[in-house]
Amino acid sequence: MTNNYPFAVELKNVAKRYNEIVAVDNVDLAIQPGEIFGLLGPNGSGKSTILKMLLGLVQADFGAVRVLGLDVKLDSVAVKRLVGYTPESPRLYEFLTGVEFLDFIGDIYGMPAEEKRSRITEYLRALQLEGREGDMISSYSEGMKQKIALISAFLHKPKLLILDEPLNGLDPRSARIVKDFLHQLKLQGVTTIMSTHILEIAQAVCDRIGIMYQGRLLALGNMEELRQMAMLPGSGLEDIFLKLTGTGDVRAVVEELSK
Amino acid sequence: MNWKNVLYLVRVDRKSGRLLRGQKLTRYNPSRSRLTTFAFYFIAIAVGLGVGFLAQFIYSAAVSAEPNLQALFLGGYYSFLFSLPTISLLVSLIFTMLQQIQRSGVRATYQVPYWLPVTWEEHTVASVLAEVLGFPLISVAFISSLILVFSAFVGGFLSAIAAVLLMVAAAFMASALTEVFRILQVRFTGAVYKSTGRAAVWVRFVSSLVFFAVFYFIYFYIVSGAGPLVFVQTVASVQSAAWFVPFVWLGLTLFSLATGLLLQGTLFLALSLLFIAGLIYLGTLLNKRFGLYEPPAITVSRGTYTPKTGVLGRIGFSSAEAALVRKDLKAFTRRRELMATFILPIVFLILPIMTSLNTSPSTSAGDPFGQATFFLVFTTLLPVSMMAVSLGSFIIGEEGQGVWRIYASPISARNLVKSKYAFLLFFSLIVLPITGTAGFLIYQPSLRAMTALVLESIFLVFALGALSLANGIKGADFTEIPRPRMIRVEWSLINFIACAAVALAILAPLLAYELPVALFGTAPLIELYQALIISGVVAAVLGFAFYRLALENAEELIAKAET
Numbered sequence: 001m002t003n004n005y006p007f008a009v010e011l012k013n014v015a016k017r018y019n020e021i022v023a024v025d026n027v028d029l030a031i032q033p034g035e036i037f038g039l040l041g042p043n044g045s046g047k048s049t050i051l052k053m054l055l056g057l058v059q060a061d062f063g064a065v066r067v068l069g070l071d072v073k074l075d076s077v078a079v080k081r082l083v084g085y086t087p088e089s090p091r092l093y094e095f096l097t098g099v100e101f102l103d104f105i106g107d108i109y110g111m112p113a114e115e116k117r118s119r120i121t122e123y124l125r126a127l128q129l130e131g132r133e134g135d136m137i138s139s140y141s142e143g144m145k146q147k148i149a150l151i152s153a154f155l156h157k158p159k160l161l162i163l164d165e166p167l168n169g170l171d172p173r174s175a176r177i178v179k180d181f182l183h184q185l186k187l188q189g190v191t192t193i194m195s196t197h198i199l200e201i202a203q204a205v206c207d208r209i210g211i212m213y214q215g216r217l218l219a220l221g222n223m224e225e226l227r228q229m230a231m232l233p234g235s236g237l238e239d240i241f242l243k244l245t246g247t248g249d250v251r252a253v254v255e256e257l258s259k
Numbered sequence: 260m261n262w263k264n265v266l267y268l269v270r271v272d273r274k275s276g277r278l279l280r281g282q283k284l285t286r287y288n289p290s291r292s293r294l295t296t297f298a299f300y301f302i303a304i305a306v307g308l309g310v311g312f313l314a315q316f317i318y319s320a321a322v323s324a325e326p327n328l329q330a331l332f333l334g335g336y337y338s339f340l341f342s343l344p345t346i347s348l349l350v351s352l353i354f355t356m357l358q359q360i361q362r363s364g365v366r367a368t369y370q371v372p373y374w375l376p377v378t379w380e381e382h383t384v385a386s387v388l389a390e391v392l393g394f395p396l397i398s399v400a401f402i403s404s405l406i407l408v409f410s411a412f413v414g415g416f417l418s419a420i421a422a423v424l425l426m427v428a429a430a431f432m433a434s435a436l437t438e439v440f441r442i443l444q445v446r447f448t449g450a451v452y453k454s455t456g457r458a459a460v461w462v463r464f465v466s467s468l469v470f471f472a473v474f475y476f477i478y479f480y481i482v483s484g485a486g487p488l489v490f491v492q493t494v495a496s497v498q499s500a501a502w503f504v505p506f507v508w509l510g511l512t513l514f515s516l517a518t519g520l521l522l523q524g525t526l527f528l529a530l531s532l533l534f535i536a537g538l539i540y541l542g543t544l545l546n547k548r549f550g551l552y553e554p555p556a557i558t559v560s561r562g563t564y565t566p567k568t569g570v571l572g573r574i575g576f577s578s579a580e581a582a583l584v585r586k587d588l589k590a591f592t593r594r595r596e597l598m599a600t601f602i603l604p605i606v607f608l609i610l611p612i613m614t615s616l617n618t619s620p621s622t623s624a625g626d627p628f629g630q631a632t633f634f635l636v637f638t639t640l641l642p643v644s645m646m647a648v649s650l651g652s653f654i655i656g657e658e659g660q661g662v663w664r665i666y667a668s669p670i671s672a673r674n675l676v677k678s679k680y681a682f683l684l685f686f687s688l689i690v691l692p693i694t695g696t697a698g699f700l701i702y703q704p705s706l707r708a709m710t711a712l713v714l715e716s717i718f719l720v721f722a723l724g725a726l727s728l729a730n731g732i733k734g735a736d737f738t739e740i741p742r743p744r745m746i747r748v749e750w751s752l753i754n755f756i757a758c759a760a761v762a763l764a765i766l767a768p769l770l771a772y773e774l775p776v777a778l779f780g781t782a783p784l785i786e787l788y789q790a791l792i793i794s795g796v797v798a799a800v801l802g803f804a805f806y807r808l809a810l811e812n813a814e815e816l817i818a819k820a821e822t
Contacts, residue, residue, distance in 0.1 A: 057666050057820045076817075081669040091660040093586065095593035097559045103566060107582030108668045113566040120564060134560035136593075 005069030008033045008160055008191035009054060014063035016049055016215075023049045024060070025215035031193060031208075033159075034186055038206030039195040040237075042245060045212040047195040048088055051162050054193070055085055068159055081109065084153030088164040088195075090145065094138035098129060098148050101137060102155060109156035116155075123151040127174050143169040150178060161185070163194040167201060179205050199237040209237070213245045260380050268377065268385035273392060303401040310401075311408030318413060333413070340406065340418055341517065344425040344509035347402070351395035351433035356440065358393065379550060383543040387434045395430035402426065418517045425509045428531060432509070435538035442545040464592050505534045576678070579670055583678035590657060591686070596743055597657055600649050604642035604690045608697055638698030639712040640719060640766075643691050647720045648758050650683035651727025655816070656735040656745030666820040672813035680728055680806065687720045707787065711769065714791055718765050718798035723758050725805035730754035732812040761801055768793040 009031040016024040024046045031037045039047045052058040054067050056076030065072045067079045092101055099120060106116035124133050127147045137145060146169045153161060161182070167175045182192050182205060196202050202209055209226060211219040219229050227233055230240040242250075322329045403423040410419035501507050508531040515524030571581035591597045655675075658665060665675065691713065699709055734750020746754070768790035772783040785793075 055667055056818075057663075059818070077669045077671050080667060085667045087663055087667075091663065093590070093661050093664070095590055096586065099560070099564045100589065103564070104582045104586050105664075105668075106566070107578045107585075108670060110578045117564060117566050133564065134558050136557045136559060139557070 005033070005066075007031060007066070008035065008068055009037075009193065010064075010066040011050070011053075012064045014050075014053065014060045014065060016046075016053070016058065016061050022215045024053070026063075027212075027215075027217045029210065029217060029220070031191060033191055034189045036182055036186055036192045036194070036205055036207050038202035038209040039193060039212065040197075040199065040202055040209060040241060041195075041212030041218075045245075046215040047212055048164055050212075051085075051164050051193065051195060054160075054162055055080060055083060082159045083162055084156065084158035084160070085162045086146075086149045086153045086164060086166055088168070090149035092137050092145055092148060095136060097134050097136055098140070098144075099124070099133040101148060102151055105152040105155055111156055119155055120151070123154065126177055127151065141169075143171060143174070146170055147174060154181070159190060161190060161192040161194075163192065165196055166194055167196065167198065175201075199241055203237040211241060211244050219244050260378065260384065264377050264381045265385045265388065268382065269388045269392070272385065272389035299397050300400045303397045304404045307401040307404030308408055311405040314405070315409050315412045318409075336409070336413065337415065337418075337517070340410075340415065340422050341514045342510055343402065343406070343422045344429045344513055345507050347395075347399060347426040348429035348433050348506055348509065350398060351430050352436060354394040354398075355390050355434055355437040358390075379546045380543050382550070383438060383539060383546050387431065387438050387539060387542065390434035390437055391430050395433055396427075399423070399426045399430055415517075418513065421513055421516055425513050425531075428535065429509050432506070432531070432535050432538065435535055435542060438542040439538055439545060442542065442549050446545075446549045461592075464598055505530070508534065576681070577674065579668070579674050580678040580681075583670070583674070584682050587654065587657075587679070587682045594657075597653070600646070600653065603645045603649060604694050607637055607642040607645065608694055635698050635702045635704050635708070635712060638694050638701070639691070639709075640716050642694040643687050643716045644719045644723055644758075644762060646690050647683055647687040647724035648727045648754065650686060651724045652731040652734075652751060652754050653745045654679045654683055654728065655731045656737060657743065658735075659737050659739045659743055662737050666817065670817075672810055672817055675817070676728065676732075676806070676809045676813045680724065680809070683724045683728065684720060687724060688717065691716055691720075711787060711791060715766060715769055715794060718794050719762055722761055722765060722798040722802040722805065725802045725809060726758055726761055727754055729805050729809035729812050730757065732809055732816050735816065764801070765794050765798045768797075 007030045009029065011027050011029040014024055014027045014029075015022075027046075027050065029050075039050065041047050049058055053060055053065050054072065056072045056079060059073065068082050070079050070082075072079050093104070096104065102120045102123075103116065106120065111119075124130050127150070129144065129147055132140070132144065137148065140148070146166075150163075150166060153163065167178060170178065179201070182194075185192065186207075194202075194206070203223060208220065208222050210217055211226070219226055221229065223237065226237070226240050226244075227235055230243045232239055232243060318332055322332065403426065406419045406422060407416070410416045502511060508527045512524050512527040512531060515521075515527060569581055569585070571584055572578065576584065591600065695709070695713055695716070698704075704712075730750055730753060731746055734747040734754070736744040736747045738744045768785065771785055772787055772790040775781045775783055
């Protein structure tokens, strides 16, 4: 695959405030095409805000955001055409059936009818939604809704996937399919940015990981680089994460709770 | 039964209104002032006292001017008093049932979490109490203060006190009955959906419309035109004959006690209280049986999925625009809270028909529109205009929290406005042949008058639809908890006033034609065809301007997705 842009995603000195709260604090980040990038951080650290900025759903107060060579601020519709997105808690149109929702998504992205049909059928089969695709989404479990949301992100073959907690509620088989599928997409040059609290998934899936804390990008690199930064050779991501974010001292909290 | 649990559950139910009011509670404060909690009751009592004093003043003035009126007034007052428990029951029942339907669109659950140590008895009693504390008790507070003040001056104070107590009992009866209906409705509709498959969507749509139509019919019968007086007389005269119907026992109790039949009164009172207890017991039994009942999934389609090309693409809609129109069509036929929009034309058909039942249609030579003009306007101009205004103001906010899908998709402001405007035009105009034909058949106007009103209706739909869409985008409210709000109250009000002004501007030429004829019998200021042309031009110019405004507002909405 040939790209005429050096980075799939490029954030330069990006900042965002909500009144007194600093959601994103001067973040610089560049993600290569075809990379699977994990964004980690405690609740409220600014992960979701950054993901939304990439789609133009949140406007940065300062700095520049470029996605697939396009300035998000100038043409967010063009960016959205190339991106597949699932938010943290996707609210779907519950009055539609699963297949009607995916058909709607296919039409929104202007997919040809035959391609839309074959891809929807394939995804429904792969994620074991066959037989329930004609039911209204209101009757789906959270996991089934998550599957529909994920299919809607994959359906139009985006060049960039922005997935906020993508494996929430998925059964182990579906979670495995999604992880393997992300690797397949990587080989095709598709870039994935995902945020997750499940550190094992991030460690297993991501090429590089960024750890955010209080709106700042605290650490960035592959597992080995993160271990060096945390000075914890041979450690897992959980220990690194807790040390870097300064949230590792949990023993006192547990003792207090157990009184 | 643990009454503390009941109290806690009632509190939770009553607090559900906080989100609706946009109240923000940032700090836990158990000693918060309770004054606002009772504000509605205080207001109802204050208004009731005011109306009571006014009624007493009017009564005194009328009787002092014409003493013969006293017997007539008092006869009417006692009829009203004796029918109050039954009327209170009916009105409370209608409102609590309509409230239940509104709650069908509520995302926040009002059900007690089933894992808590709460019994079904406690849950049922709490649910009934919470219903009573809403509209039923507010209406009782209003009427009670009114009749107590009035009777303090006019007489029959003891009867008024008894009426107040029996109205409270009637409110309990209505709420208990609503609780029973609610559970049965969940069970019944669930069973219907399960058995009808794809047709369930239409069963739900039609049954909801019928439900609304029936309850609105009763409601308007009571509160509009000659309805209230006829209704009071009917209730007062019928309740004695229908003594075997439990719902009139409270009214009969009052009648019996006031006329000295103490034993009979006591018997009806005991029966009424037993009936209320029986309803609560039945509600408990039904809750135990069906309380945790989950409505089955509605299967809309089975078999191979085949994408449809549709006609929209062939008439100039892009793939995304056509998809949005199809999605909205499904939303308005599948979401209960949106189905209510389709009841508007039916209401506007029912109202004039009921009011004009005793009016024979006729036309005079001097007035080409005839005496039925007023009713005809109700059945032609108003339903389509109200549809356009309602759809326009709701159609963006109805996206709810799912609006992220619009924000995250490659949908431009132009796509959004075009698809939404097309949808509201289609559904508003589709109403016109139905209500227009009904109006034509009932009031038999001249063909000329009918044509003029149909054309004006079309002009109004185009202009008011665009204006309401612009305001609906600007004031869109995507809150879904505890129920979908769709448009902020202030923008709803602004839209209503602006639409009234625009409608007047569009209709002004027609009024210049019609009013001199109808009011003064003089020649019209302009010819009818001139009036229609001017109206059309005004509507086109305004419609275009509002469409541009809607586009600008949509640009802003999409750009400011984060807020």
